[in-house]
Amino acid sequence: QVQLVESGGGLVQPGGSLRLSCAASGIIFSMFTTGWYRQAPGKQRELVARISRGAITNYADSVKGRFTISRDNAKNTVYLEMNSLKPEDTAVYNCNSGTSVKVVAGAFDSWGQGTQVTVSS
Secondary structure, three states, X not given: OOEEEEEOOEEEOOOOOEEEEEEEEOOOHHHOEEEXXXXXXXXXXXXXXXXXXXXOXXXXXXXXXXXEXXXXXXXXXEEEEEOOOOHHHOEEEXXXXXXXXXXXXXXXXXXXXXXXXXXXX
16 A cells, blocks of 8 residues: 655745755655645645656746755655745645656545645745
């Protein structure tokens, strides 16, 4: 059974930075594509960044140049470094992992608890 634990969220001022972590059991991240998603109140969940099995990264236009996804294979952990944060980045952030098709579609039955990111002055 796959278990995902997201952490690292918090309250930060506009322009600030946070690093989110996604730790997993029951799945080896380096064998799959892993995505970071976010969902703001009243909005659909969106994929903001993904990293492939071969460590190729892709980003949503809204975060390109500000967010960086990375993976530590030894720790089986995926990170999301978020810089130049904006109020519109406020959301609950989740990670999930599977085939690239599944990650792009966000087609997962199970999600972790997520980590809240709030960008506000």
